[in-house]
Amino acid sequence: MAAKHRGFFSSLGEAIAGFAVGVVYGRRKGFGAWLLGGFLRVLSWVFELLVRLRLWLYRHRLFRDTPLGCKVVVVGNLTVGGTGKTPVVLKMAQVLASRGRKVAILSRGYKGASDSWAKRFWRWLTQGSRPDPLVVSDGRNVLVGPDEAGDEPYMLARNLAALGVVIVVDRDRVEGGRFALRRFGVDTILLDDGLQYLPLRGQINLVLVDSHDPFGNGCLLPRGILREPIANLSRASYVFVTKSTGAPDPALVALIRRHNPTAEIVPCAHRARELVEVDGPARLPLEHLRGRRVAAFSGIATPERFEETLAAEGALLVANRRFLDHHAFNDEDLDEVLEQALRAQAEMIVTTEKDAVRLLARFRPPVPLYYVRLEVEVLGEGDGFNAAVERICFGASVPAR
Helix, strand or coil: CHHHHHHHHHHHHHHHHHHHHHHHCCCCCCHHHHHHHHHHHHHHHHHHHHHHHHHHHHHCCCCCCECCCCEEEEEEECECCCCCHHHHHHHHHHHHHHCCCCEEEEECCCCCHHHCHHHHHHHHHHHCCCCCCEEEEECCCECCCHHHHCHHHHHHHHHHHHHCCEEEECCCHHHHHHHHHHHHCCCEEEEECCCCCCCECCCEEEEEEECCCCCCCCCECCCCCECCCHHHHHHCCEEEEECCCCCCCHHHHHHHHHHCCCCEEEEEEEEEEEEEECCCCCEECHHHHCCCEEEEEECCCCHHHHHHHHHHCCCEEEEEEECCCCCCCCHHHHHHHHHHHHHCCCCEEEEEHHHHCCCCCCCCCCCCEEEEEEEEEECCCCCHHHHHHHHHHCCCCCCCC
């Protein structure tokens, strides 16, 4: 009975959260959406005041940031979710490692067990010391699973362990950076999703902007998707326009230039490369999707892009289930996905790589299960990505603003 009640309240909470997300992204209409939107807008004004106050305190040195004594590259965005940040961090780490840099990625580990303040407080209370940061990968092996590390750090660790890239998770990323320097002797730190983490001083800010939905409705959280005002594009050293088709977008360029006249604008695409078996060695070309009945599911910020990718490759999307971003799949969720797939006579089930790492061996359906592997690719004739890497590896540091 207790489990049934927990399931009911969990489903209710997800339904409410899903409705709120629909309002923020403009997917929900009607009186209820209008009423909730008005309430959220008031909260957004309060949040904006707090954000501006915090930035002012750091700019005027009333709050101090901390240098680490090594190259710190901040990768982040002004908005929540959906900019394609993880493939950019992955690509940056791969290139830096191939150029001989000793790289560590610092993450806060969204929804991982390491993110629990209660667990940390209990250890401090009982052992009298602050726990060490969580090492997801020591540059040779992946040491923990996604439930403890969080899905994105674990996904990065799986792809980068063979290249010697260290992955460290800690909510206090100043301490996480010091730990990485002390334990692993790194010389370059990538601060994953770190644009709003002002306590740690970075030399270069790489700011990602989604070409399809750059700044949402222009409102800050919780009415919109902005974490800070658009004017704070001024803090960018480089602006990566992600998920670009390569077609010129003079309006977006003009908006970026209005707030930042000097940062290099780097258009890049997130290309689907192949299908990878979730719990096996098989890798298939995307052409394998053409004409096949596919059941899809995802728990990401912008599921539309994933679904459009499948359709563009010729898949017949006969079933589709969307979950909230960073959703922690339980057995009931996976049973529902399988039931929909079987009912629709799907020939395969396809998800995203970020969702796949949360499944591990828990989901072994009788239908083949794959995820889509993405890679980031710089577009145009310029060498923006290469120039950024050269600057990080060998160039003079330009203070992040």
